[in-house]
Amino acid sequence: MTYSDLLRLIDERATAFRAAVAAAPDLGAQVPTCPEWTLFDLAEHIGEGRRRWAATVAAGPADAPPDRAAWPGPLEAPRERDALLDWLTASTQLLVGALREAGPDRGCWTWWGRSQSPRNSAAVARHQLQQLAVHTYDAQLVVGAAEPLPTEIALDGVDEFLSTCCATTSPWPHEPATVDYHATEGRSWRLSLSADGARSARTNGEGTADASAEGSASELVLFLYGRILMDALKLEGDRRQFDRLIAWDPGV
Incomplete structure (x- = not known):
């Protein structure tokens, strides 16, 4: 897939994730595939993770990930559903914006230093898409509407x-x-x-x-x-x- 495809699909899967959160009768419902998390916990993980990677991409080449203080805020996930959905939307926009500004070839810190994947924005976008796709499946399970990954x-x-x-x-x-x-x-x-x-x-x-x-x-x-x-x-x-x-x- 092209870099623009990755960014488009990140936004698409993030939209599907928010739709599952919006449809859930209770944000305190347990996630079957992540039994230690409620749906709210999963949403918090999604929002915080996209902000963390937005900061990582924006920081460029580095030997360590940026401190939490460098993540774009607000970092605390709201408990009220509509506010949570807005916060999740902003989290995705921050990630996609950082990836778009960096372009596919800019280096950045990643945890997969000894793998076959490069340490650059394109590899981050590719992995972020998969994270969102799998966690969207997790969220859809909560509302009984799990779909195969596209x-x-x-x-x-x-x-x-x-x-x-x-x-x-x-x-x-x-x-x-x-x-x-x-x-x-x-x-x-x-x-x-x-x-x-x-x-x-x-x-x-x-x-x-x-x-x-x-x-x-x-x-x-x-x-x-x-x-x-x-x-x-x-x-x-x-x-x-x-x-x-x-x-x-x-x-x-």
Whole structure:
């Protein structure tokens, strides 16, 4: 996707998130996929997170994220629903505005220093879109209206997760392995695991891996983010590899 596509879709998913918050009968309802959070907690996380990343992008190249004092305010999420929705709107506008002003190639601090994703505004926009997409799904679950992630977002989401959250130079603590992910929309990816770390790549879907998972792109993203169980996917090969991946903390 182009950078302008990412910014457009961030705004679109943020709008869908606010719609779920607006439809909820109770902001104190528990989020099934984030059981430690109420819907208000999730909304607070969304608003604060977008303001934090707006400040991070605006700060440019740095060795550490900006202090909370540098985040654009107000930082406290209002408890009243209409005010909360306005605060969420402003949070998204701050993020999109910072990304638009920075442009795709400007460097900034990120937590994924040893991954395959660059440390720039484009990578931040790409990851922020996925965060909003998955948390919109979380919020929709609260009101009983969960929808699959839009295909355009989900197809990029599988690649983004593997290259940002899985790829690392940290050694894989088990025997070398390959794990394939196949989207029913026609795209495939391979994660190669070894003492040199983990690397992901698009594939043509051919060849045999030690383990593979197949589902819609939305199902793959939701599985990768721990929203659905692996049994929701078509699994082949050694499923222990998925258990090992879930348990692994490579310190990306």
